[in-house]
Amino acid sequence: MSATLAVTDPTLLAFAEEVGETDAVAIEGGRTRWDLGGIPDGEPRLIRAPEGIVEYRPEEMTVQVRAGTSVGELHATLAAKGQRTALPERGGTVGGALAVGENDFRALGRGRTRESLLQVRYVSAEGKVVSSGGPTVKNVSGFDLPRLMVGSLGTLGCLAEVILRTNPIPAESRWLHAEGVDAQVVFDALLNPSAVLTNGTEVWVELEGHGPDVEQQTKVLASLGSFSDAEAPELPAHRWSMKPSDAATFTPVDGERFIATIGLGLIFTDSPQPRSELDPAVVVISERLKANFDPTGRLNPGRMPGRN
Amino acid sequence: MAGSKLSNLTKRRQRAESSGEPFVDALRAALSHNRVKWDGASRSLHSHDASVFDGGNSGPVVYPETTAEVQAVVRLANQHGRNVVPRGAGTGLAGGAIPLGVPVVVAVTKMNAILEVDEVNRVAWVEPGVINLDLTKQLKPLGYHFAPDPSSQQVCTIGGNVANNSGGPHCLAYGVTNAHVVAMEVVLPSGDTAMLGGLEAEPQGFDLRGAFVGSEGTLGIVTKVAVRLTKNRPAVRTLLMAFDDVRDAANTVSDVIAAGIVPAAMEVMDKQITAAVENYVGAGYPVDAAAVLLAEVDGLDSGVDIDADRIAKIGRSNKATDVRLAESEAQRQLLWKGRKTAFGAVAQIAPDYYLHDTVVPRSALADVLEQIYEIADRYDLLIMNVFHAGDGNLHPLIVFDGRQEGVLERVHAAGGEIITASLDAGGVLSGEHGIGVEKQKFMSRMFTNDDLDHQNRLRQAFDPHCRTNPGKVIPSGHSCADIQSLRSVPNTVWG
Structure with missing residues (x-):
């Protein structure tokens, strides 16, 4: 049964192969936030997510897009149909914007980045394509990995392809x-x-x-x-x-x-924000999450959300 | 005086009395005698929720009043090797609150204070037992409301809304519970507390808040929640449109969204449910129509008029036979009363109903509805449809008389086919009820083993020993799914 659900898109499978299963990798987007959460340790192999808009359905207010696509290019396509997403445009990629999780400074009008992600496909530390969430605007089928992936800095999986919620551009x-x-x-x-x-x-x-x-x-x-x-x-x-x-x-x-x-x-x-300490109980869970999703620490080594 | 002496005596005797269960005695020592129920009636009551599922088996039922008491209960459960199941009002429809493995049931209903309304940060800090609608009523004089409005909002708790990531008609424009929970204090399965999320614009670290909302009580127990305050809109327009074909109503919904309008709500009722509701509350619904669409837009006066006009035009171009605009607040309330009492109205038709919950792309609504009617015919069942059309969230309501021989088998077989039809149309298993025990076995129709394995990795980061609400969400065959001594849902109930 589940075989029919397995991702068959050759582009994603090729990306999974590129991520591989053993050596340390760091995923590169537009490098606009490269030192956030720590600079990659050692010399990890650099990889890039695939690019391209897979399917845009304006009438569903959803767009399926590969993580390596630039936010600017995505928004240009959506604007032609009078729509946009909550992702901030600052020269980076869709995957990067989600992995960083920052909001547009006009988030009160455009929505928050973390709420725009409906479905995520990422390559796991074991080199497998994992899907979570779903293509519809409303969905509570199982644990909410899309929320967890937003702001995770690629430390739990390499974002490969997502379905985002789009919104009409006001008149x-x-x-x-x-x-x-x-x-x-x-x-x-x-x-x-x-x-x-x-x-x-x-x-x-x-x-x-x-x-x-x-x-x-x-x-x-x-x-x-x-x-x-x-x-x-x-x-x-x-x-x-x-x-x-x-x-x-x-x-x-x-x-x-x-x-x-x-x-x-x-x-x-003009100056960076002094970081505050995370709640120790939150640190315990965060470290367990990292260990559960990436037991050998090969995904973006040296980086951790919330760390300076 | 004498009464008080007697009651003191009773209390002392109760304290001295052992239940014969060391765990129960320890809980009573930590809370109080009368907030730890161990009698058959309490346990039997808490072995069920609003779902049709049997098979629950509650251990002691506790009513903590503080975070420290919740921590004490969780730590005692850990020491005694017992599982923990949190519970709000028990209105869940997927069996998420059904206690499996004779756990201690932690009812949060006594933690029901609205702690603070913080207007500058636009949040209210509330305890998990606060009733959804009570919160909105309290906020009304200040000009705010809590946006998620599930049909059970008169009784369901904020804690339950967090667990289920609840929706409701108005989440079309405003988003589901996840978008309205800013921060929360939780008691983790270890018994420690943690603050997840925060009032800051972008809290640091992993979004554990986001992962916790909708986890159906499997990641811990929420003890305080900062919920977002949504400003009440000064203007509202509510339209009722009637159609001779449910397909025309569904197409209207798709066309409205395609036109770039995001109404506050778009609800569809089919002929059967409309007739039942009209008979029940007299909301003024046209009973001869095949489908009724309620659409609501809110905002500023001029904008809502523009949107209401455009929606009416789209309805007419889809052959609406009647387009009405609620002319007063009373009329608007009446239209909504009809929608919100739909499930009560069904009781007139047959003694039992089973409410399903799937989501399909809006453009597939008409096709999937047609398949649902075909499934109903094939299984000789009455299926009514009242649903959140705007976000494609179907709620087929199978109406039946459970006393009929073999009817449950047909109900469940038809339900299974509805789920399959929804998934085949590119939809998902659940829009707002969750997985619970109801849809566990369908999870592998939507997710691969690797997908489910990763969901489980999240669960085990919070709860490495699978002690919190065990046996839910993740299907059998994955860890945290099978609990020793767990009485599974009998086959007679859920095939």
Whole structure:
């Protein structure tokens, strides 16, 4: 019975063969976050996931795509049908974006990366193609390995192919800017803004939706300050993750520039975030997970989510 | 005065009394006598849940009130070599809360406090025994709600929602429970506590929170949950559309999504269930229609009007015979009341029902429905359909009289064929009920042995000794699936 479920796509089988079963491998995407969770130990063999969009079904709001495909290319294909995904576009691959798990800074409007993954196919440390999740937008069939894979930095399996949830691109999208308004007050006054950003003195807001909705929310903004059309601000290179309540009152060290995302909790600034310790009970489970999925430690050796 | 003396005497006697079971005595010493039930009635009650499955066999039933008490219970169970099964309201339909292997049943219903509503972080910290709808009612004055709204929301618990990754009609736009659980404190199978997830934008480390939600109580016991607060929408439009052919309703659903509209909910009821509901609550449903589609959009006034108009047009282009817009909140509530009481309405038709749960691609809805009617004919059964059409989540409801000779065999055989038809159409085993014991044996129709082996690796990272809710989800033949002294589900019940 299960033989019929086995993956037969020659591209994935070839990738499984490339991953192999014995030596240390590190999987390479766009190398945009290469040192996150530790730099690969030793000299692992570098591999790349296969590329290409396998099947795009706009009417199902799903796309099946190989992990080595660039997010930019994927989004260009989806945009032709008026759709997008939650994955952030920062020059990397679909597999890389999922393995890192970072959100777009407009995640309040686009959804979170971890919620966009419906089905995952990865190559295990034993060189086998493993599938989890399913092609439908709703699914509770068995343990949720797709959630576990997001942010796992390729330490549990090499992402090969995924099915992602797509979302319609709203009819209208508009950035507005003002000075001297309280960003939290702005956030609370709006219904579902895609982004409310502040650098402590200025506020940027992205509104998306039907034209009349955007117009109505623009009026709400006008009642709070003198907002005018603007571009999205440039984001400093380092991202900090914190509670939305802390992001709202963030003060940078040494007067560094920063952009805080209100309601989301990301800060973009010039220096890296000091990492905090993980809960020891969480460390125990994380180490067991790694040992269970990769008993010989051959997948992305030296890297571990949550580690500096 | 005399009464209080008597009660003190009783308490002392109870304390001194041994149950004859060292494990039960130890639990009573750790909690209190009256929060550890060992009588036949309590155990019998907790040997079942809302599913049709027998075969459960509860050990002592405990009602902890704090995280420390849950830890004490888990540690005692470990010391005594006993299994642990967490339990919310017992409304699960896949047998996930059925105790196998005579475990201690940890009922979280007394842990039912809403601990904190944190508006800046848009979360509420709640205990697992909080009732889903109670939370939404409490949040209403603040302008928020908890988005997952399973049909059992009047009685089901947040802990149960976490275990099952529950959905409901409105998860079409808002997502299932996983999207609404930000962080949680859990008691691990070791008895230690862990904080999974966090209120930060991107918590560090593996997403253990995400892995825990929907694990059907096999990875530990949740003791505190930070759930996301969803802002109530100022405007709602609810449409009712009637069709002469269920295929037209299904096509309308597909066309709406293809048009780039994501309604808050899209529910379809077929002729049989519509008639039953109308007879039961008088919601104003057209009883002569082959199918009724309820579609709801929410947001800002102008946007919902645009979407409601577009949906109505799509319905008409798919030959809708009647398109109505709820004109008042009362009318809207009535339309939803019909949908939400559908299962109660069925009781008028036959004494028993078996509610199935599969998901298919939306574009396959019409074809799979046709196959379901054909299966019903072939097995001489009545199957009604009321389902979350927007996300392709079918809920075929097999209605029967269990007293009829041989009917259960037909019910289960038909159920098996429905599952096969859904999988063949590119669907999945379950959309919101979970696997439990119901669909264990079907897991190998969706997953390879390697796939299942990896699911088990996740389970064993949390629970290396397979002590928490054993015998669920993973099918027989894999570790953590077979428990010694476990009374399996009898063949007479689930073929």
